[in-house]
Amino acid sequence: MRAVAASVMAAALLAVMVPRAIGAEDAIGRLLRNQAEPAKNPGPSVTTKPRGPLPVVMSARIGEHQDRTRLVIELSDPVNLRAFALASPDRVVIDMPEVSWQLGAPPRPSGYGPVKSYRFGQFRAGNSRMVIDLSAPVTVSDTLVIPPTAGFGYRVVIDLFPASRAKFDAQAGWPADLKKRESDAEKLAALIAAQTPPEVRGKKIIVLDPGHGGLDSGAIGVNGLMEKDLALAQALKLARELRGRGYGVFLTRDNDSFVPHRQRVAFARAKKADLFIALHADSHPDASITGTSIYTLNDGRSDREAAALAKRENQSDVIAGVDLSGQNEPVAPILIGLAQRDTRNKSSEFAANALKSMGQVTDLLARSPHRSASLAVLVAPDVPAVLIELGYLSNRGDAKQMNTDSWRNRVAGAIADAVDAQFTRPSAAQAGR
Numbered sequence: 001m002r003a004v005a006a007s008v009m010a011a012a013l014l015a016v017m018v019p020r021a022i023g024a025e026d027a028i029g030r031l032l033r034n035q036a037e038p039a040k041n042p043g044p045s046v047t048t049k050p051r052g053p054l055p056v057v058m059s060a061r062i063g064e065h066q067d068r069t070r071l072v073i074e075l076s077d078p079v080n081l082r083a084f085a086l087a088s089p090d091r092v093v094i095d096m097p098e099v100s101w102q103l104g105a106p107p108r109p110s111g112y113g114p115v116k117s118y119r120f121g122q123f124r125a126g127n128s129r130m131v132i133d134l135s136a137p138v139t140v141s142d143t144l145v146i147p148p149t150a151g152f153g154y155r156v157v158i159d160l161f162p163a164s165r166a167k168f169d170a171q172a173g174w175p176a177d178l179k180k181r182e183s184d185a186e187k188l189a190a191l192i193a194a195q196t197p198p199e200v201r202g203k204k205i206i207v208l209d210p211g212h213g214g215l216d217s218g219a220i221g222v223n224g225l226m227e228k229d230l231a232l233a234q235a236l237k238l239a240r241e242l243r244g245r246g247y248g249v250f251l252t253r254d255n256d257s258f259v260p261h262r263q264r265v266a267f268a269r270a271k272k273a274d275l276f277i278a279l280h281a282d283s284h285p286d287a288s289i290t291g292t293s294i295y296t297l298n299d300g301r302s303d304r305e306a307a308a309l310a311k312r313e314n315q316s317d318v319i320a321g322v323d324l325s326g327q328n329e330p331v332a333p334i335l336i337g338l339a340q341r342d343t344r345n346k347s348s349e350f351a352a353n354a355l356k357s358m359g360q361v362t363d364l365l366a367r368s369p370h371r372s373a374s375l376a377v378l379v380a381p382d383v384p385a386v387l388i389e390l391g392y393l394s395n396r397g398d399a400k401q402m403n404t405d406s407w408r409n410r411v412a413g414a415i416a417d418a419v420d421a422q423f424t425r426p427s428a429a430q431a432g433r
Contacts, residue, residue: 054100055079058153060120060130064113069138069160073130074153075099083140083158087172090134092160095178099128114138114160121215122257124185129215132160137168189263200248204423207273208251209377210235211280211387214258219283221393225403228256231279234390237412238279245416261376268383275350275422276385277415278377281402283394290395291365292358292411295387296347297379298372346384346422354388354418361410362391362401388415 055077063070073081073094081096101120109115114137120130141159148154163171174182210231212218218227232253239249250271252264259267268276282293351370358364378385390411391398401407 054098056100056102057120059103062109062115062118064110064115067161069109069113069115071132071158071160073156073158075156076153078145078154081143081156082175082178083143084175084178085134085138085140085168085172086174087169090137090168090172092132092134092138092140094130094132094158095123096128096130098122098126101128111135114162119215119217121217123214124257124259131215137163137165139163139167139171186260186263186266189267203246203248204274204419205248205250205271206242206419207268207271207276207383208235208239208249209264209268209276209278210251210253211278212258213253213256216258219281219393221281221283221399221402222287222396223399223403225393225399227281227283227393230281230390230393230402232256234279234408234412237408238277238415241412241416242419245420247419264377265380268385269380273383275419276378276380276383278375278385278387280387280389281391281393282389284392285394287394287396289365290392290398291363291369292355292391293365293369293371293389294351294354295371295373295375295378295389296351297344297385298374343380343382343384347378347386350384350418350422351386353421354386354415357414357417357421358411361414362407365389 055075057073057075059072059074061072063072071094079096079099081094083092083094085092109117114134116133116135118130118132121128123129138160139162141161144157146152146155146157210228212228212231214228216228218231220226221230232255235251236254239251242249250267250273252267253259264278348370355364355369375387378387391402393399393402
């Protein structure tokens with residue numbers, strides 16, 4: 001797990017070290033030109049076609065048999081679905097166009113077969129995904145589609161057969177066309193991020209990063225509140241508050257979709273952010289632990305609890321089945337060392353301001369509420385950044401108050417007060433009032 005976390009860190013760091021300027025001859029420029037040029041044989045247009053209702057996933061079943069583990073997904077309409085295996089860690093990714101997941105939680109695997117756990121949801125706009133964590137190597141069968149019959153919809157059947165480690169490693173890997181799609185999606189996201197609307201020019205730019213999203217739910221509270229939903233709701237409240245005070249505000253996501261770590265960091269750099277605030281909620285086996293804490297980037301040294309949190313948070317890309325191939329993990333410690341001292345000082349200054357103002361409206365973690373860890377979303381060398389753990393979803397009191405509008409409003413105001421303390425508050429004229 002440590003190697004995976006280092007690999008994720010390396011990916012994010014490599015992304016942020018790319019210069020901000022986007023040249024006309026680089027890959028993004030070429031991609032933009034290719035999109036702008038009419039195709040030689042364009043065929044019928046699909047971009048102007050009204051979007052119909054999404055296919056619905058109505059059920060999913062996992063059957064553990066003596067010679068195989070069978071996954072059956074029932075859909076309202078046929079979809080182009082792809083299943084493939086990835087190693088380090090071992091998992092099976094089932095990739096498909098965007099669907100509507102209208103099913104209860106499928107039965108949990110027994111733990112005796114090769115399926116350890118799984119998750120499903122939106123990966124990005126237009127793309128959904130199911131990711132299955134493995135406890136043993138498997139061979140993934142071709143998908144079998146059974147047409148509607150006997151009251152069932154379209155059923156997609158995927159079998160996982162026991163396999164040797166050598167065979168699994170030989171077959172695991174990303175299909176070439178999906179690797180290209182992932183790369184193109186990141187380039188388009190960077191291109192969009194680089195475009196700054198005129199109305200925010202001259203303002204201090206704040207990038208808010210709601211943690212997790214899509215098929216990565218993050219921690220789940222004792223009351224059922226999911227970290228991804230809390231983080232997004234708090235980010236939207238904070239965005240409104242900050243915009244009302246005259247700041248230019250951007251969100252890395254404004255809906256229930258997943259955004260890879262390196263794309264979140266690259267987004268903040270492309271926006272030339274003056275401050276990056278990641279919003280999360282924590283969980284702990286000890287349900288008595290409670291309170292808000294704030295993390296800034298360290299140099300790799302941290303206590304056991306901070307290291308454990310970094311390990312959990314840095315797994316998000318793996319959880320979503322992001323392509324991590326070709327990343328040189330030994331480069332991560334070198335690049336971490338390039339983080340500018342001034343950036344770290346500004347990050348720590350904001351953390352102190354935020355704890356001071358938030359401590360007036362909510363409880364803080366009793367022991368060392370300002371902490372440091374090697375968190376992948378905080379690695380931009382030129383953007384001051386913090387990660388705020390709003391509270392503990394594992395604590396009944398924290399989970400209850402974090403699920404209320406009154407608490408969220410108070411916390412949004414307190415964080416905005418800390419932003420004001422960090423910068424000279426914009427004038428009324430600048431705010432457009």
